[in-house]
Amino acid sequence: MKKIFGIVVVSLFFLSSQVNAQHKIRIACIGNSITYGATLPNPEKDSYPGQLQNMLGDGYEVMNFGVSGKTVIRNGDNSYVSTKKYEEALQSNPDIVTIKLGTNDSRLPYRLKLDSNFIDDYKALIHSFQQLPSKPKVILLLPVSSFLKDSERQTDEVIVNQVIPKIRQVAYEEKLEMIDLHSITADKESLFPDKLHPSVLGETILAKRIYESVVSKKKMDFDIFSKIKEEKKNSSFYGYDCVDFIFKGRNCKVVKPRFSASGLPWVWRARFFGIEPQADIALLDRGFHLVYCDVAELFGNQEAIDCWNAFYEKMHGAGLSKKVCLEGFSRGGIYVYRWAVTNPKKVACIYADAPVLDLKSWPGGKGKSKGSQEVWEIFKKDFGLSSEEAAMDFKGNPIDLVPQIVKAGFPMLHVVGDADDVVPVDENTKIFEERVKALGGNIMVIHKQDVKHHPHSLKNPQPIVDFILHSVKF
Structure with a gap:
C-alpha cells in the first residue's frame, strides 16, 4: 500500500511539473553575436537572454537563438534564416519573439544591399514567426551602439542613418513594439571592450530594459x-x-x-x-x-x-x-x-x-x-x-x-x-x-x-x- 501511495505521489508531482512547464511564458531571442554572448566568460549565463532568464524567474523560459555574424539580408553568405538556430527557434513554440539583428547588415559588403533587400527580408523573418501556431508577439530590438572606427565594419554611422530607420519603418508598417537598445548604450563605450560587443555589465543593461518591457502592465485596447x-x-x-x-x-x-x-x-x-x-x-x-x-x-x-x-x-x-x-x-x-x-x-x-x-x-x-x-x-x-x-x-x-x-x-x-x-x-x-x-x-x-x-x-x-x-x- 505504501508503495502504491509513493507511486501516486511521484506521478502527481510529475504531472504538476508538466503543468507548470506548460504555463511558462516562452521567449525566443533571435539575434547575432551580441545575443549569443560572444566574448563573454559564460555566454549561457552572461548574455542578455541568460540574464533576462534570471530576472524573470521560473515563470518564463528564455531561449537564446543568437548566432554570431548573421544578417537580416538573405542574399548573402551569413543570413540568419539559413542557420540551424533559426529552424530551432521556429520549432520552439514561443509566446514572445525578440529580434535583435541589423548590426552585421551595416558592414561591407552587406550594407550595399540595405536599400534593396533589408526591409523585405526583415518582414519575411517576422512573418515566419507570426505564422506559428503559438502566434507569438514579436518585439523588435534596435541594435546597440557601435564604437568601431573601421569604415568597412559595423560603424555606428551606418547603424544610425541606414539600419535603424529601416527597422523603424518595418515596425511602423507591421505595427510592432520596439525597444531602443541604441540610445541606452550610446554613452557606454567603456562597456564595449572590443568596441562592438558589450561586457557582462553592458549585457545587463540590455537585459534590464527588455525585462521592463516584458513585465510592464500594458493596455492594448486604447486608441x-x-x-x-x-x-x-x-x-x-x-x-x-x-x-x-x-x-x-x-x-x-x-x-x-x-x-x-x-x-x-x-x-x-x-x-x-x-x-x-x-x-x-x-x-x-x-x-x-x-x-x-x-x-x-x-x-x-x-x-x-x-x-x-x-x-x-x-x-x-x-x-x-x-x-x-x-x-x-x-x-x-x-x-x-x-x-x-x-x-x-x-x-x-x-x-x-x-x-x-x-x-x-x-x-x-x-x-x-x-x-x-x-x-x-x-x-x-x-x-x-x-x-x-x-x-x-x-x-x-x-x-x-x-x-x-x-x-x-x-x-x-x-x-x-x-x-x-x-x-x-x-x-x-x-x-x-x-x-x-x-x-x-x-x-x-x-x-x-x-x-x-x-x-x-x-x-x-x-x-x-x-x-x-x-x-x-x-
Missing part, C-alpha cells in the same frame, strides 16, 4: 485616434503612428505608442517638435503618448494659455491621464511654466531643456546673449507692452513666478549646456534653481560641460526617462 474627430493626416514618427490635425486654428500632433502604459501617461512637447527626440522615443517605447499643440511665438500669453487649456481638455477628455508631463525646449520653457502656473493640478512634472526663463535674457539680449530684436518685438506685441520700459518691467517670466511654481509642488528637471551663449545658464536656470531651492522646491539640474545651446537633450536619455517615470508613478 486615442478614434477620439480625434478632426480631419487627420497620418504619418510615422520614428516608427510610431502620428496624426496631424487642426484644433482651434492651431497645428496639432498626437503620437500613440504601440501599447498604452497603465494610467495612460502622456508627454506634451511645447515647442520644436521632433528636435532631439530621444527621450520622447524612449517614452513612446514605454507606452506614453506624445502630443503637441502649436502656439508658437505667443510666449505663453493669455491666448496661448486659453488654447492649451482647450487642448488639454480634449486630450484628457479622450482618456489620457489627468496630469501631463510638460517638456519645454529653449523658448518652450516660457510656455510650459506659464501654463503650469495657471494649471498646477494638471502637471505631473516639467522637463525643461536649455530653457528660456527670463525674456530679458533672450530674446531681449539685455545680458550676455545677443538675443533677437525681431522676436523681442513679437513678445512685446503678445503682451501688449507698448514701450521698452514696460517690457523690461515684465513680471511674467518663470524666474518671477517661482513662488507659485514651488507652491504647485511638481518636480522639475533642467538639462543645460554650461557654454550656452544663446540662453546663458547664469541668466536663466541658475537664478531659477537658486530661487526654487530657497523656497524648498523640487528641482534637479543636469549640466553638460562645454556644450552650447545645441544639441539639446542627452545622447542617452535614460536620466530624463527615469525622472519622468518616477514623477508619474504609474
Whole structure:
C-alpha cells in the first residue's frame, strides 16, 4: 500500500511539473553575436537572454537563438534564416519573439544591399514567426551602439542613418513594439571592450530594459485616434503612428505608442517638435503618448494659455491621464511654466531643456546673449507692452513666478549646456534653481560641460526617462 501511495505521489508531482512547464511564458531571442554572448566568460549565463532568464524567474523560459555574424539580408553568405538556430527557434513554440539583428547588415559588403533587400527580408523573418501556431508577439530590438572606427565594419554611422530607420519603418508598417537598445548604450563605450560587443555589465543593461518591457502592465485596447474627430493626416514618427490635425486654428500632433502604459501617461512637447527626440522615443517605447499643440511665438500669453487649456481638455477628455508631463525646449520653457502656473493640478512634472526663463535674457539680449530684436518685438506685441520700459518691467517670466511654481509642488528637471551663449545658464536656470531651492522646491539640474545651446537633450536619455517615470508613478 505504501508503495502504491509513493507511486501516486511521484506521478502527481510529475504531472504538476508538466503543468507548470506548460504555463511558462516562452521567449525566443533571435539575434547575432551580441545575443549569443560572444566574448563573454559564460555566454549561457552572461548574455542578455541568460540574464533576462534570471530576472524573470521560473515563470518564463528564455531561449537564446543568437548566432554570431548573421544578417537580416538573405542574399548573402551569413543570413540568419539559413542557420540551424533559426529552424530551432521556429520549432520552439514561443509566446514572445525578440529580434535583435541589423548590426552585421551595416558592414561591407552587406550594407550595399540595405536599400534593396533589408526591409523585405526583415518582414519575411517576422512573418515566419507570426505564422506559428503559438502566434507569438514579436518585439523588435534596435541594435546597440557601435564604437568601431573601421569604415568597412559595423560603424555606428551606418547603424544610425541606414539600419535603424529601416527597422523603424518595418515596425511602423507591421505595427510592432520596439525597444531602443541604441540610445541606452550610446554613452557606454567603456562597456564595449572590443568596441562592438558589450561586457557582462553592458549585457545587463540590455537585459534590464527588455525585462521592463516584458513585465510592464500594458493596455492594448486604447486608441486615442478614434477620439480625434478632426480631419487627420497620418504619418510615422520614428516608427510610431502620428496624426496631424487642426484644433482651434492651431497645428496639432498626437503620437500613440504601440501599447498604452497603465494610467495612460502622456508627454506634451511645447515647442520644436521632433528636435532631439530621444527621450520622447524612449517614452513612446514605454507606452506614453506624445502630443503637441502649436502656439508658437505667443510666449505663453493669455491666448496661448486659453488654447492649451482647450487642448488639454480634449486630450484628457479622450482618456489620457489627468496630469501631463510638460517638456519645454529653449523658448518652450516660457510656455510650459506659464501654463503650469495657471494649471498646477494638471502637471505631473516639467522637463525643461536649455530653457528660456527670463525674456530679458533672450530674446531681449539685455545680458550676455545677443538675443533677437525681431522676436523681442513679437513678445512685446503678445503682451501688449507698448514701450521698452514696460517690457523690461515684465513680471511674467518663470524666474518671477517661482513662488507659485514651488507652491504647485511638481518636480522639475533642467538639462543645460554650461557654454550656452544663446540662453546663458547664469541668466536663466541658475537664478531659477537658486530661487526654487530657497523656497524648498523640487528641482534637479543636469549640466553638460562645454556644450552650447545645441544639441539639446542627452545622447542617452535614460536620466530624463527615469525622472519622468518616477514623477508619474504609474
